[in-house]
Amino acid sequence: MSSESEVIDQFVEQEYKWGFYTDVETDTLPPGLNEDVIRHISGKKEEPEWLLEWRLKAFRHWQKMEEPRWPHVQYEPIDYQGISYYSAPGAKDKDRPKSLDEVDPKLLETYDKLGVPLHERERLAGVAVDAVFDSVSVGTTHQEELAKHGVIFCSFSEAVREHPELIKKYLGSVVPYTDNFFATLNSAVFSDGSFVYIPKGVRCPLDLSTYFRINAAETGQFERTLIVADEGSKVSYLEGCTAPMRDENQLHAAVVELVALGDAEIKYSTVQNWYPGDEDGKGGIYNFVTKRGICKGDHSKICWTQVETGSAITWKYPSVILRGDDSVGEFYSVALANLAQQADTGTKMIHLGKNTRSTIISKGISAGKGQNSYRGLVQMGKNATDARNFTQCDSLLIGSRCGAHTFPYIEVKNPSAQVEHEATTSKIGEDQIFYCNARGIETQDAVNMIVNGFCKEVFSELPMEFAMEAQALMDVSLEGSVG
């Protein structure tokens, strides 16, 4: 008969199943960051002059900035000169593949292994995938079908070449290059990412998805995603990510910008499963990400759903600026901090327009020695007449060595605005487990049942296949814990 504490230990010792490394030839810049590096990245991508200038402005600004110290996380100082800022599969002098047929089979195999096949025959039905490997996109599926509807879905680099007017108009329009330390660094060195444009009145026929894979050692991943939903359009976008197991920490500093024009709707879902490091906190990804959307037009809607099970440290606050009247912002989050993981995550809902509404449902799960913080800002601007927010923030503790923290910030400048905040903290108790046992349910199944019950409101916001993946991932990430 296994004791509950043993079961916790098994939870904590669960192995990371995506930790393999793909041995491919790469074109990798030596570690270090200066203006030449930025020129080099920009040159590699054959970028126009204005974009190089934008990067350089960001870099110069970054040099004057300080790394934020307010997050409730601890880590050794990052040596920004010790990181390589560009790594792409393929030899230096080779042209980039023109289509998926020309992509190195090893790369395709990697994505097969990750469960995201890119081949024509096996690719996921109903989901178009952009696969980003280290610093570059290796291919995007279903492009032709999307093109029929006028939907643009391609790598960021391709968008810079093919649709410069859209990039110029929207790049940095939600997260300016001066925004914060990590976003500014990203603006200087970003390598690739995905670009989406949904034309007026189009309901995107497929779910769009980007799968991020960090492979190379000692490199950072700095991707940038920009999604523009034109008036009356609708899109659902999914993001997944994994990385090999390494003893060193790796920096992932991404920026995601969403723009929803009048009556447009963007649903952005993330299942984040970067390598979390081991139980002593060795290795793992530093996931320092800026995600923000703007509901620019009236009656627009942006919904962020995130399931964060990976990363050594998570620092991200997917936010919505509710500028259009009657616009809606939603944030549904499950964040797991197991092993020695630290998560400081939440959202910002900035209400500017009249009758804007936002909903925040945050579920934090702490296990092992994990530290989980919810940090959220709800701001009601002076013109946000009749704006409403509802926040529910629940924490679940598994075991006695972990921690849960809540930092809610509320600023109200309009007297007609309504803000509601509810918070709970509970512990998976021995008595709950025993109760399940006493009904014939095994401890592991009981824990999964309790955790999934706790996450239900968030999982139900995910697209179907993703919800199942998230649930399975949660079960695996938590295999064995309670006490």
Add this chain to the structure above:
Amino acid sequence: MLEIKNLQARVEGKAILKGIDLSINAGEVHAIMGPNGSGKSTLAQVLAGREGYDITDGSVAYNGEDLLDLGPEERVREGFFLAFQYPVEIPGVNTTYFLRAAVNALRDHRGEAELSAVDFLKLMREKIQLLELDESLLKRSVNEGFSGGEKKRAEILQMALLDPKFAVLDETDSGLDIDALKVVAGGVNHLKRVDNAQLVITHYQRLLDYIVPDYVHVLVDGRIVKSGPKELALELEERGYDWIIEEQVA
């Protein structure tokens, strides 16, 4: 069916059960009564396999098997059932889902096919009528926000679904008004057969007006100090426990 011999158990170093002997056959209903702190609930928890109890001596044979050697979930699969004195709330876990998981864990153990959602609902509808439970409860989270009476009735519903061979009812009557008590007792009586047995733990005799035991045992300070026919319960009701304790001392 159940043979308890010299069972001794400690909690945090303190002796609570000091040598229990009890033998229960199929088709029998036994009642255990006793003052607060006599070890009644400890006995129930030890039989169910709860952790935190240090069993220092004795044995429990269940259909010839060593019960104490089995994990709590294994006991359930062998037909053991405990109706909790304080049923536990599990937020976010739908009651129907929970009950189906429990029933299917049992069926799986017996090598039977899992019940589909439809078949399970049919089975459950049949059982909830027995307990006069509101069907809407089944859509809610396990025990969450249930009234005291609803929780106890839900326990008996679970008992009806799992159809145990040996059931322990730990103060199932506490917190019930007389109408609820009748319903719960009716449910339990309905489940009684010649091939199963029940151990009813209670503080008050009034439950035994409805669940009529074959034997009554009095537990005082970790030992069964007196056993007798059902009339013993009435005597206890009238005279309290003190006379037994005095008899012991004398």
